[in-house]
Amino acid sequence: MKKNLLSVLVFSAALFCNTANAQLSQGGMPYSFSTGNHTKQTIALVTMPTFDLAALQAEDAINDLSKGPFRFGFNHMVNIGLSNSGTWTSLSNGDRLWQMGIKSIGAQTINLAFDDFYMPEGGKLFVYNTTKTFVMGAFTSQNNQEDKQFATDLIPGDAVILEYYEPANVANQGRINLFRVTHGYRGVDDYVKNFTGTSDEKNFGGSGSCQINVNCSLGTNWQNEKKSVVCLVSGGSEFCTGALVNDVPMDQKPYVLTANHCGSSGFSTWVFRFNWEAPGCSNPGSSPSTTQSLTGGTQRAASANSDMSLVEITGGLVAGKIPVAYNPYFSGWSNLNVPADSAWCIHHPSGDIKKISQAKNACISATWSGTPANSHWQVGLWTSACTEPGSSGSPLYDQNHRIVGQLHGGPSACGLSASSMNDVYGKFSLSWLGGGTAATQLKAWLDPANTGATVLNGFNPSLPTSIANVDPKSEVTIYPNPSNGNFNVELNLAASQNVTIKVMNVLGSVVSTKSLSNISTGIYNIDLSNEATGVYFVEVSSATERSVKKINVIK
Numbered sequence: 001m002k003k004n005l006l007s008v009l010v011f012s013a014a015l016f017c018n019t020a021n022a023q024l025s026q027g028g029m030p031y032s033f034s035t036g037n038h039t040k041q042t043i044a045l046v047t048m049p050t051f052d053l054a055a056l057q058a059e060d061a062i063n064d065l066s067k068g069p070f071r072f073g074f075n076h077m078v079n080i081g082l083s084n085s086g087t088w089t090s091l092s093n094g095d096r097l098w099q100m101g102i103k104s105i106g107a108q109t110i111n112l113a114f115d116d117f118y119m120p121e122g123g124k125l126f127v128y129n130t131t132k133t134f135v136m137g138a139f140t141s142q143n144n145q146e147d148k149q150f151a152t153d154l155i156p157g158d159a160v161i162l163e164y165y166e167p168a169n170v171a172n173q174g175r176i177n178l179f180r181v182t183h184g185y186r187g188v189d190d191y192v193k194n195f196t197g198t199s200d201e202k203n204f205g206g207s208g209s210c211q212i213n214v215n216c217s218l219g220t221n222w223q224n225e226k227k228s229v230v231c232l233v234s235g236g237s238e239f240c241t242g243a244l245v246n247d248v249p250m251d252q253k254p255y256v257l258t259a260n261h262c263g264s265s266g267f268s269t270w271v272f273r274f275n276w277e278a279p280g281c282s283n284p285g286s287s288p289s290t291t292q293s294l295t296g297g298t299q300r301a302a303s304a305n306s307d308m309s310l311v312e313i314t315g316g317l318v319a320g321k322i323p324v325a326y327n328p329y330f331s332g333w334s335n336l337n338v339p340a341d342s343a344w345c346i347h348h349p350s351g352d353i354k355k356i357s358q359a360k361n362a363c364i365s366a367t368w369s370g371t372p373a374n375s376h377w378q379v380g381l382w383t384s385a386c387t388e389p390g391s392s393g394s395p396l397y398d399q400n401h402r403i404v405g406q407l408h409g410g411p412s413a414c415g416l417s418a419s420s421m422n423d424v425y426g427k428f429s430l431s432w433l434g435g436g437t438a439a440t441q442l443k444a445w446l447d448p449a450n451t452g453a454t455v456l457n458g459f460n461p462s463l464p465t466s467i468a469n470v471d472p473k474s475e476v477t478i479y480p481n482p483s484n485g486n487f488n489v490e491l492n493l494a495a496s497q498n499v500t501i502k503v504m505n506v507l508g509s510v511v512s513t514k515s516l517s518n519i520s521t522g523i524y525n526i527d528l529s530n531e532a533t534g535v536y537f538v539e540v541s542s543a544t545e546r547s548v549k550k551i552n553v554i555k
Helices: 053-063 189-193 217-222 428-433
Strands: 003-006 041-047 073-081 087-090 095-104 107-116 124-129 135-138 161-164 175-184 229-234 238-244 255-261 271-274 292-295 297-303 309-313 330-335 345-346 353-360 364-366 378-380 394-395 402-409 423-427 475-480 486-505 510-527 535-540 546-552
Touching: 041 087, 073 095, 107 161, 107 271, 175 394, 217 353, 229 255, 229 309, 229 423, 238 428, 255 402, 345 378, 345 402, 364 428, 378 402, 402 428, 423 428
Parallel strands: 041 095, 330 402
Antiparallel strands: 003 041, 073 175, 087 095, 095 161, 107 175, 124 135, 124 161, 229 238, 229 271, 238 255, 255 309, 271 292, 297 309, 345 353, 345 394, 364 378, 378 423, 394 402, 402 423, 475 486, 486 510, 486 535, 535 546
């Protein structure tokens, strides 16, 4: 590679149009954008070498015939950072500013991966394009990971600037070193155009014309589950799909179920992109910019027989959980080897915005690509939309809104005959016990207390706060909690009154109601033995009072 010089006037904030805090960050503007900063700095620009784009496109034409990851970029392997590149500027108060430019000629996007990343307290890293219309950051100590790795989501354009601000009191403590620069060459054209002001009529990720946005009428009853589905940037250069899955303890562990073929290494630099979808049914005029993403994960389990991979998000969490602002949902599941009567899939075909597909017919057992007999569910016929490369790893839901598998492969594509409109998903039921070890099964992670749960409903962490007047009054006691489905509600009210005890699931549906007349004290049994394992909310109300408490039902 070679170095050029890119002259950037760091005080020219007038060029700055939009800050895109797509990744978990602290916001703000780079120091050099400040109108009060009159420092002019020539930024060294490291130019990536050329590569054989035609050869990649020929490979893509073949690979896209399968349901593998959607390759959108070429990875340049590098070794550049604070120690050997860029320019330092000393500021009047003793603080310092480091800037470095990277260019990959002809790239639609650039995304970066670090093998040595550490932000001291007060240190801030921003990454932005040269027109200053797209800014990521500030990345701070909150983005530090134990293994010192980090990665960015996609940045529009063929050149980016890294700008690191280091306070004097933490001088020389910051660490920044890149090992990978990804040149995005396809599937992201409209993602770029959103920030250049150029209109475009085709889909943002180039998915087929038959694909249906998740906020169309087909997705009306799937507004919870859609929040669990994420677009994965794996290996720096490929798109896949995954979904947050609930665990029996209901503790919001950020487990993502995806396909084993989406990657077997480099999880520390995986990017998990949430909520990338059209706000309505129609494709919007520009790529949605309200996405949120986290970087960094650890693979907990994998099984080639069912093409299963369970990855726990580890980077950018708040108290070990996905930020509340991301509005996450943890999808339920069934580990029973029972075919779904009908099926739905929520996915990111060809790295596009979130889509939904439906099959009104029952699934059947199937085998795929050398896997054991009957290890997969085959969707008999997609009746609305289908899947594509990039949909790999996406969840297959049954009629009860529970995950029963993740996408492995299949021939479906927009415009094909009905006989080709089917796909195969690795069975959740086979992945449950996997190879019998924690590293090859879902059970050890999703049911760590070995409760024997066979089905689990989804979990919406925001639901308790969305119920009005939640009141943890001491005169209402629920026990045992957790429960096997049979529990007691003990009342010790100040005065006799008419009381209603109502139990709701996480979808807000009432599953049990008990009306009591003129009572003040007593113990009343509730039986949810016919309900699934999951979180429920017990509402005790009268004409003047209301109390809502949560109970975990574990079978």
